[in-house]
Amino acid sequence: MSSTPQVINQNQARELLAQVDVPQILRKMFRDLATGQAVQPAQQLVEFPQGAGDFINYLGVLAEDGVYGIKTSPYIVRDQGPLVTAWTLLMSTQTGQPLLLCDAGELTTARTAATTAVAVDALAPLTANRLAIIGSGKVAQAHLHYVKGLRDWQSINLYAPNLSDDPDTAGLLKNIEPRLNILDSREAAVEDADVIMLCTSSPGPVIDPSHLRKPALITSISTNAPRAHEVPPQSLNDMQVFCDYRLTTPGSAGEMLIAAERHGWDKSTIVGDLPDLISEKVQRPDYDRHVFFRSIGLGLEDIALANAIYRLQP
Secondary structure, eight states: OOOOOEEEOHHHHHHHHTTSOHHHHHHHHHHHHHHTSEEOOOOEEEEOGGGOEEEEEEEEEETTTTEEEEEEEEEEOOTTOOEEOOEEEEEETTTOOEEEEEEOHHHHHHHHHHHHHHHHHHHSOTTOOEEEEEOOSHHHHHHHHHHTTSSOOSEEEEEOTTGGGOHHHHHHHHHHOTTOEEOSOHHHHHTTOSEEEEOOOOSSOSOOGGGOSSOOEEEEOOOSSTTOOSSOGGGGGGSEEEESOTTTGGGTOHHHHHHHHHSOOOGGGOOEEHHHHHTTSSOOOOOSSOEEEEOOOOHHHHHHHHHHHHHHOO
């Protein structure tokens, strides 16, 4: 048996991901977490000496599939600006051999957006028909792709700064969903929205839920800036809070860390996570107040997609 893993570059990963049902793969993964068939440790941050950067390892085991893996993402300090890459290594739990080494850029974009889609499907009212998106980059585009068919959307609004000066990106978004309305103000985009997806790289709040006119589902992915958050941390006290995985998310999500330290928020008030929702341990919330879903991204998500790509190979 060869111990040399197959190497998949970014373009190959993009082509292969188009052949798999990414949200369904993630639903199974979260179901495996709920039943004890998967293991998701906390992220591991390792700093380079002399302030030269760091790397984060995202680990996970999928027992039923017979694989474990590591996504490793370095942040390398350089004079011309920091360099960030990410690679996922898939290993066999039967043979102990490496199976696949995959550029994780496309995996990360797909799993981030598809995880939000799984959450929207589980959390949004069945009657939700007004969708708002803040952000326009690749992750926002992937969010639009995975969520556009989840409800009978009567309006889909999007706002991103300077998008009016970027016709190419606007065209890409319109190609994903021709019904999309690109608006020139954040306030107009979120007005009366049932679901608001925050898909930005902002290190600080981009909306204040207290300014919204009615309860909504607000999803947030944030960025890798230290303690980044897309809603004011104190707003967690006034919302029903859900997350991707309650055992790891509160230790990494910026607004949760700040809310716990400065605003008396307690992680024990998290209503549920995706394993709870997928296994129906926790029911769809009522909307007497805002519902907030926070995703930090799990190593298992990357590993599940890497495994799906590996299974496509002849």
